[in-house]
Amino acid sequence: xxxxxxxxxxxxxxxxxxxxxxxxxxxxxxxxxxxxxxxxxxxxxxxxxxxxxxxxxxxxxxxxxxxxxxxxxxxxxxxxxxxxxxxxxxxxxxxxxxxxxxxxxxxxxxxxxxxxxxxxxxxxxxxxxxxxxxxxxxxxxxxxxxxxxxxxxxxxxxxxxxxxxxxxxxxxxxxxxxxxxxxxxxxxxxxxxxxxxxxxxxxxxxxxxxxxxxxxxxxxxxxxxxxxxxxxxxxxxxxxxxxxxxxxxxxxxxxxxxxxxxxxxxxxxxxxxxxxxxxxxxxxx
Amino acid sequence: xxxxxxxxxxxxxxxxxxxxxxxxxxxxxxxxxxxxxxxxxxxxxxxxxxxxxxxxxxxxxxxxxxxxxxxxxxxxxxxxxxxxxxxxxxxxxxxxxxxxxxxxxxxxxxxxxxxxxxxxxxxxxxxxxxxxxxxxxxxxxxxxxxxxxxxxxxxxxxxxxxxxxxxxxxxxxxxxxxxxxxxxxxxxxxxxxxxxxxxxxxxxxxxxxxxxxxxxxxxxxxxxxxxxxxxxxxxxxxxxxxx
Numbered sequence: 001x002x003x004x005x006x007x008x009x010x011x012x013x014x015x016x017x018x019x020x021x022x023x024x025x026x027x028x029x030x031x032x033x034x035x036x037x038x039x040x041x042x043x044x045x046x047x048x049x050x051x052x053x054x055x056x057x058x059x060x061x062x063x064x065x066x067x068x069x070x071x072x073x074x075x076x077x078x079x080x081x082x083x084x085x086x087x088x089x090x091x092x093x094x095x096x097x098x099x100x101x102x103x104x105x106x107x108x109x110x111x112x113x114x115x116x117x118x119x120x121x122x123x124x125x126x127x128x129x130x131x132x133x134x135x136x137x138x139x140x141x142x143x144x145x146x147x148x149x150x151x152x153x154x155x156x157x158x159x160x161x162x163x164x165x166x167x168x169x170x171x172x173x174x175x176x177x178x179x180x181x182x183x184x185x186x187x188x189x190x191x192x193x194x195x196x197x198x199x200x201x202x203x204x205x206x207x208x209x210x211x212x213x214x215x216x217x218x219x220x221x222x223x224x225x226x227x228x229x230x231x232x233x234x235x236x237x238x239x240x241x242x243x244x245x246x247x248x249x250x251x252x253x254x255x256x257x258x259x260x261x262x263x264x265x266x267x268x269x270x271x272x273x274x275x276x277x278x279x280x281x282x283x284x285x
Numbered sequence: 286x287x288x289x290x291x292x293x294x295x296x297x298x299x300x301x302x303x304x305x306x307x308x309x310x311x312x313x314x315x316x317x318x319x320x321x322x323x324x325x326x327x328x329x330x331x332x333x334x335x336x337x338x339x340x341x342x343x344x345x346x347x348x349x350x351x352x353x354x355x356x357x358x359x360x361x362x363x364x365x366x367x368x369x370x371x372x373x374x375x376x377x378x379x380x381x382x383x384x385x386x387x388x389x390x391x392x393x394x395x396x397x398x399x400x401x402x403x404x405x406x407x408x409x410x411x412x413x414x415x416x417x418x419x420x421x422x423x424x425x426x427x428x429x430x431x432x433x434x435x436x437x438x439x440x441x442x443x444x445x446x447x448x449x450x451x452x453x454x455x456x457x458x459x460x461x462x463x464x465x466x467x468x469x470x471x472x473x474x475x476x477x478x479x480x481x482x483x484x485x486x487x488x489x490x491x492x493x494x495x496x497x498x499x500x501x502x503x504x505x506x507x508x509x510x511x512x513x514x515x516x517x518x519x520x521x522x523x524x525x526x527x528x
Contacts, residue, residue, distance in 0.1 A: 163392045166381075166385055166388055166389050166392060167389065167392065167393075169378065169380065169381055169385070170378045170381065170386075170389045172380075173377075173378040173379050173380055173381065174376050174377075174378060174379070176340065176360075176376070177372060177376035177377070177378065178378070178389070179340075179359070179360040179361050180338060180340070180360050180364070180369075180370050180372055180376070181364065181369075181389050181390050181393060181437060181438075181441065182361050182364035182365065182390065182392075182393025182394065182395075182441055183361055183389070183393055184359070184361045185361075
């Protein structure tokens with residue numbers, strides 16, 4: 001029974017990781033940019049959300065709306081101000097730029113919010129649970145998983161069937177040819193990053209409701225997002241979702257084996273998949 | 286030739302880093318005209334097209350569209366102004382279907398130019414593209430891919446279509462099929478620049494012809510009036526003239 005419980009809890013945990021991983025998969029898929037600030041931006045949004053909730057008495061769902069919009073704006077600024085200058089065939093400049101930004105952002109957050117851990121009041125949602133056969137399932141994790149599934153499906157449909165999605169895919173395939181076909185690459189890139197950071201608004205609310213956040217936590221979220229994207233196949237939207245599930249289940253089963261083994265189990269599964277199927281589960285080639 | 290000049294270049298100089306590729310090229314094309322651009326490899330034909338399209342930085346006054354300086358404009362602004370390109374090597378969007386490749390051009394067509402070209406018209410021009418519309422472009426043959434590239438450029442609704450070596454690497458039968466589409470494209474009022482290695486093909490399918498050598502224009506005139514000897518001299522340089 002504890003293994004079944006581990007599996008269910010793992011899928012629910014995967015829902016949260018999927019929300020980290022989607023934006024990373026999108027940015028990598030379209031621009032070949034690995035955004036090292038990905039985790040820090042999520043923490044930044046979470047801390048802003050917690051401050052908003054305590055200052056203005058906003059409930060978690062109002063905070064969510066504000067953070068998604070704010071994430072979109074931050075994404076456009078990040079792209080226009082920094083990433084458009086370093087994006088290109090060579091992945092190193094963007095890696096270095098976002099690495100530097102990550103350190104600067106962590107220290108700026110420490111200055112503003114100090115190193116204390118904080119969380120977002122959930123109006124009792126984080127404690128609520130229901131019985132499903134022999135298992136007790138938390139209401140919040142189910143909402144998180146449902147949200148992740150809807151976000152993934154919506155992003156996949158956007159990529160496949162909309163004008164914006166076609167522009168993104170065309171720019172991903174050959175950005176110069178896309179420009180020659182009338183696409184403004186910088187506008188498309190700004191849209192992709194706005195979407196990626198906007199999705200982090202969801203992750204920020206759920207992460208700070210179910211647990212705590214502090215300014216230095218971003219690195220962990222970055223690693224989970226990165227592992228999920230690699231496991232699923234770099235740049236693939238549904239791959240990121242599946243990769244997040246694999247990572248969540250691995251950690252959850254690992255925790256059942258030994259409470260100290262959970263995170264390591266996730267890393268081990270990641271390394272095994274990297275060795276056996278380096279292109280990822282849904283990756284081609 | 287009373288038609289209005291659509292696009293012209295003036296003392297156009299272009300360079301890749303330290304390497305100068307164009308040494309003051311004067312070129313012009315009128316509305317609805319078909320102009321061929323011939324020359325050996327490295328003569329600067331593709332560089333000229335890239336300079337026009339905004340893929341290489343050049344001075345604003347070096348390229349004029351409707352007499353307006355447009356040199357150095359971004360490629361997507363050139364498309365919006367009615368210039369489209371069939372790039373060398375086709376440069377299709379791999380991983381996307383034939384139809385989606387065409388739709389990207391429809392999405393970003395030059396505004397205010399109506400819809401002279403529709404996906405249905407492109408299908409009528411190249412029927413195989415309708416049959417293969419759901420297929421990923423990378424699985425098409427070279428000739429079919431070239432048809433997608435041409436269709437994609439047409440769906441940008443260009444007034445000026447730049448074609449960079451559309452016969453390169455294709456079987457003679459396919460080349461013939463593709464060149465048969467040129468008259469119906471220009472019948473639409475679209476001016477066409479054809480960069481071509483095959484001198485005979487260039488001569489027979491154009492109104493006027495420019496020959497380039499080492500970054501300069503060495504010969505220009507009405508295609509029907511130019512002799513093979515004059516073209517040979519301009520193509521290889523006077524010292525290597527073929528008898």
